[in-house]
Amino acid sequence: MPAAKPERHSVASHPAAETDVIVIGAGLAGLMAAVFAVEAGARVRLIAQGWGQQLVTPGWISVCDRAEDDVIAEVRGYAALHPEHPYGRAGDDAMVNGLERFRAATEAVGLPYELRRKDGHNMRLMTLLGGIQRVMLAPRGLAAGDLTDVRGPILLVGFAGWRDFFADLAAANLRRQGIDARALAIQLPDPDRYWDLWPGDLARHFDSALFREAMARQVAPHARDAERVGFPAVLGMDDHPRALDDLSGQIGRPVFEIPTLPESVPGVRLSNRLRRWLLRQGARVQIGHPVVRGVVEGRRCVGVEVQSLGHTTLFRADHVILATGGLYGGGIETDESGRVWEPLFGLPVLAPEVTSRAEWYYDDLLIERGHPIHRQAGLRVNTRLQPLDESGEPVLENVYAAGQMLAGFNPLTDGCAEGIALATAYKAVQTALGLDE
């Protein structure tokens, strides 16, 4: 059911045809849907309550973390057997094109994402604690830490007293996995002032050549026998590529980045660059603006109402791409009664059939197969990514869904949520603009 109608709203002064596509959400799915739509020549307005989860994720792209061999081939095989999975719904072409076009977009905004060299296998990248995660794509700084063919030794650099990365602990955990790693703690210029900095604050210091020089001077003498040198992912915010190359040059060894606690600097860099790119292309980008409901006439959405100060504003568009995230993004809501719903259009949501909310979770918090609420809550869509009603018919002709809010997978445990965000964003744009016919 649509939410109760607000008492007042004003209509945005633009004529009805001002926008071809409204994208709701500024997570990976929403941002990339907006990019794909702009690239296809559409007039786009992106509206989001806030940034998405990329601000707290490591910054890499998991396409299928479990794949042992060629990732794309394994996803294809899986999707063929599981047509209800979002990869199955989006189809092979969308998966491949979504990833390729994402890579091209990151290249265009100056933050290229890289694949493992030579083959289509996953990289093996370090986590904050010295664990190893298999991922397919990562920004250049993280990708330079691929441990696949590592010979070592690896030098991990931390900042003495900084609360967000413990190089000793990470190195010890790598050694436990057979990787020759050691740690070095270097001094920030004024430790009392810096210990509590957020990763983003520290990253802005690394934009300064003088700051980098002071850091590199402390590392270089200890790096002579190191194969490469890992830093927490704070190597520059606005000038990251230069910071990375400059540090590698001064230290005399390849430098790589390791994900930190939030905020995720790789995620912030990408979000900022994509936003600026969209604005340069003439797209409208409103972040900090909650959509309160979709406005529906018959079986079409004619626009969305956005919260403004004291009233709502109606923005019209021919198509709407809903990329509002799942349970943790605001796209799907729940309450203490166990009800699960989609708040903007009242779209039907698949949810676990349980008698009590306690059954949403197993007793074991970290259970490998994941909890019922995460695997089973989401929007059921057709192969055009239109949300479906209980009888399997599209609810609305011109509304498409992408990203974590889709049913058919577990975004917390399946290791493919980011690949799904890209594949479904691509597919949603293709169907909205009639490019797949």
Ligand SMILES: Cc1cc2nc3c(=O)[nH]c(=O)nc-3n(C[C@H](O)[C@H](O)[C@H](O)COP(=O)(O)OP(=O)(O)OC[C@H]3O[C@@H](n4cnc5c(N)ncnc54)[C@H](O)[C@@H]3O)c2cc1C
């Ligand atoms: C800490 C962490 C680590 C992760 N690690 C991995 C990993 O290693 N591999 C992996 O595959 N996945 C991982 N994930 C999951 C993955 O990152 C997400 O599934 C993916 O980023 C979701 O993207 P999305 O665009 O669908 O949704 P989100 O990023 O949740 O974006 C939803 C957007 O919708 C907006 N929105 C919601 N409601 C409204 C409204 N009413 N009006 C306007 N805007 C609205 C929000 O503000 C937000 O911008 C991780 C997630 C977290 C939190």
